[in-house]
Amino acid sequence: MSERHALAPLRRVSTDVLEVAYYETGSADGDTVLLLHGVPYDIHSYVDVAPLLADSGFRVVVPYLRGHGPTRFLLGSTPRSGQQAALGADVVAFMDALGVERAYLAGYDWGGRAANVAAALWPERVLGLVSVNSYLIQDIGAAAIPLAPEREAGFWYFYYFLTERGRAGLANDPREIARVIWKRNSPKWPFRESDLDRAAESFTNPDYTDVVLHSYRHRLGFAPGAEQYAELEARLAGLPAITVPAITLDGLADGNFPATDGSSSARHFTGPRLHRKVADAGHNLPQERPEAFAAAVRDVRDLRQEQAGREPFARERQDAP
Numbered sequence: 001m002s003e004r005h006a007l008a009p010l011r012r013v014s015t016d017v018l019e020v021a022y023y024e025t026g027s028a029d030g031d032t033v034l035l036l037h038g039v040p041y042d043i044h045s046y047v048d049v050a051p052l053l054a055d056s057g058f059r060v061v062v063p064y065l066r067g068h069g070p071t072r073f074l075l076g077s078t079p080r081s082g083q084q085a086a087l088g089a090d091v092v093a094f095m096d097a098l099g100v101e102r103a104y105l106a107g108y109d110w111g112g113r114a115a116n117v118a119a120a121l122w123p124e125r126v127l128g129l130v131s132v133n134s135y136l137i138q139d140i141g142a143a144a145i146p147l148a149p150e151r152e153a154g155f156w157y158f159y160y161f162l163t164e165r166g167r168a169g170l171a172n173d174p175r176e177i178a179r180v181i182w183k184r185n186s187p188k189w190p191f192r193e194s195d196l197d198r199a200a201e202s203f204t205n206p207d208y209t210d211v212v213l214h215s216y217r218h219r220l221g222f223a224p225g226a227e228q229y230a231e232l233e234a235r236l237a238g239l240p241a242i243t244v245p246a247i248t249l250d251g252l253a254d255g256n257f258p259a260t261d262g263s264s265s266a267r268h269f270t271g272p273r274l275h276r277k278v279a280d281a282g283h284n285l286p287q288e289r290p291e292a293f294a295a296a297v298r299d300v301r302d303l304r305q306e307q308a309g310r311e312p313f314a315r316e317r318q319d320a321p
Contacts, residue, residue, distance in 0.1 A: 006198075007043050007050065007062060010070060015093035017078055021070035022063035022094075026054030031127065032100045033297055034091065035062045038109025039212060040178035041284055042069060042202035044195070045108070048290035049297075056298050061098065065110060066090055067211030069202035080207045082110075082215025083225045084138050085232035088117025092125055101125070106297050108132035108285055110215070120240040121232065128300035129246040130293070132285045133257050134265040134275070137236055143221045154184055154256040161216040170212060174203035186282025188253040195287075243271045245303040247296040251281030251288070272303050 007023040014020070023043055033053060035046045043062045050060045064071040067082065091114050095103055104127045105115035113136040119126045120137060146152060157177065160166035170177060179196055182189070202208075217223035225233050246269050250259035262275025278285060278292045286293040 007047055012070070013094070013097040014074065015090070015097045017074060017093065018066055018090065019072045019074060020063050020090075020094050020097070022061055023050070024059070024061050025050055026058050026060040028059055030057045030059045031301065032059045032061060032098075032103040034095070034103050034105050034107075034115075035060065035286070036091070036105065036107030036111025036114050037062075037065060037068075038107070038111050038284065039065070039068075039215075040174065040181055040199070040203065041109070041287075042199045044198050045284055045287040046290075047287065049286045049294050052290060052294035053297055056294070058104075058297070061100075061103075063094055064202060065114070067207040068205050071205070073207060079226040079228075080210035080214060081218070081226040081229065082211040082213070083218040083229060083233065084113050084117055085229035085236060086226065087114035088121060089229065089232060090114065091118040092122050095125060102127050104128045104130070104297060104300060106130035106286075106293070106300075109283065112136045113138070116242065117232075117236065119242045119244050119246075121235060123243050126244045128304045129242060129244055130249070130296045130300055131246065132249045132251070132283075132293075133254075134248040134250070134260070134262060135239075135242070135268040137239055137268075138219050139239060140219055140221060140233075141237060143219060151256065157181060158216050158220060161213050162220065162222050167209060167213055171209045174208065175200035178203070182284070184255045186251075186253065186284055186288060187255045188280050189282050189284065189288045239268065241268055241270045242273075245271055245300055245307055246273045247300045247303065248273065248275045249281075249285055249293070249296055250275070250277050251283065251285050252277055253280050254283045254285075257283060272307050274299070274303065 010021045037045045046062050053060045107115040112131045116136045119129045252259045259277050278289050281289040
């Protein structure tokens with residue numbers, strides 16, 4: 001990762017719920033791509049992806065998620081929800097605030113889930129999707145079904161965050177919790193202390209703890225969703241299909257999410273979809289393998305053009321270089 005690509009300065013725009021801080025680069029006349037980060041990470045997951053896509057003609061927009069960095073809730077009375085419907089609704093509201101009618105969405109972890117939700121519920125607003133770990137809409141109705149013990153061990157923080165001890169731990173030292181998660185998620189990623197320091201700045205947001213805890217408590221059925229998202233959550237409970245062109249990615253070195261051939265999630269993608277496995281990449285794939293992630297965004301644009309009959313799509317590459 002190159003220090004010369006720090007994502008600054010930031011811009012701000014208000015939605016109905018948030019004042020969103022975001023970084024923008026590239027051509028104002030190009031297709032817009034929103035790059036959506038995960039947790040516990042920040043917008044600098046895209047520090048090298050953003051310039052690559054700007055050089056490819058995109059308008060690149062990288063927002064801080066709710067509860068992160070300088071993004072703020074407008075009202076103290078708004079529930080500090082981290083549920084999937086809220087994340088997806090934030091994407092569309094942010095597009096509205098920017099005056100963007102349609103955009104490509106690309107993300108991983110929470111950001112990938114936000115992109116999946118927006119693509120499934122508002123396909124008319126989404127030109128194409130790049131999603132790490134394929135279909136990320138949560139089946140909350142199946143939350144009580146256990147995973148294999150080895151995988152459950154990697155998700156220790158899900159259960160820690162159900163407790164008040166976990167709340168205190170996250171509030172007291174989010175940086176070191178992030179370190180443990182990063183090392184498990186990406187065992188081959190030689191991140192630096194400066195990488196962790198920079199991401200940890202986003203955890204000082206006053207709503208970080210509440211938003212993160214609500215996300216995990218809600219997905220496991222231990223906290224109700226916010227009333228304003230009830231209708232959206234009801235639609236998501238049906239695991240709606242993603243109809244827009246999509247490229248999905250799995251990192252072959254992801255410590256918590258084993259790479260697949262994409263077949264197990266194929267039923268959820270009813271539009272054109274390619275699946276790729278990326279060598280040496282962990283969970284924070286855009287920061288670990290920025291060239292592969294940027295290539296997927298460029299290729300989903302080509303995939304959409306092929307669907308529209310305008311340009312031929314380049315030969316599929318199953319494994320990114």
